[in-house]
Amino acid sequence: LLGVLIAMWLFARRSNRSFFQVTDYIAPLIPLGLGAGRIGNFINGELWGKTTDLPWGMVFPDPRAGDLARHPSPLYQALLEGVVLFAVLWFYSRRPRPTMAVSGMFLLVYGICRFAVEFVRVPDAHLGYLAFGWLTMGQVLTLPMILFGIGFMVWAYRHDAGIHAQAEVSVPVKAPVKKKQRGRRRR
Numbered sequence: 001l002l003g004v005l006i007a008m009w010l011f012a013r014r015s016n017r018s019f020f021q022v023t024d025y026i027a028p029l030i031p032l033g034l035g036a037g038r039i040g041n042f043i044n045g046e047l048w049g050k051t052t053d054l055p056w057g058m059v060f061p062d063p064r065a066g067d068l069a070r071h072p073s074p075l076y077q078a079l080l081e082g083v084v085l086f087a088v089l090w091f092y093s094r095r096p097r098p099t100m101a102v103s104g105m106f107l108l109v110y111g112i113c114r115f116a117v118e119f120v121r122v123p124d125a126h127l128g129y130l131a132f133g134w135l136t137m138g139q140v141l142t143l144p145m146i147l148f149g150i151g152f153m154v155w156a157y158r159h160d161a162g163i164h165a166q167a168e169v170s171v172p173v174k175a176p177v178k179k180k181q182r183g184r185r186r187r
Helices: 002-014 020-043 072-093 102-117 137-170
Strands: none
Touching: 002 020, 020 072, 020 102, 072 102, 102 137
């Protein structure tokens, strides 16, 4: 993750764009990788969910999961973090938005999706529940994402409105300049 952020920062710097212009452009594509990664988790039998008696519960191949039907939480995450997040960002980014707004929407929706799925996932064995008998480390780590997402969007729209208002007041409109027509030279 850190390497990707550094690469985006270097690309932004090299192409004379702001970092958030680059992240806004890339954000709608990130869910495709997230969804594929969660499908990989499912194929590997990783990140199983809590026990369930729902008809789509499944027995994971990992012996640590036991012979009990469990929520297929990697599939839930592939659906939410892959398909749903992609659709939200795709439709949201179709219209022009202020810089940082798409990145903020990514952080907000990803954080909400991840927070929700954590309710049916088994917490990390070495951490367990951190508070209230249900709060996991995954949920704690998504809270800053959600807050930053909201903050980015609020800042983007407030900052954008100020720029447009200032531009309308202070930038005079120039009349188009006519080019001289060149006539034929006399010999």
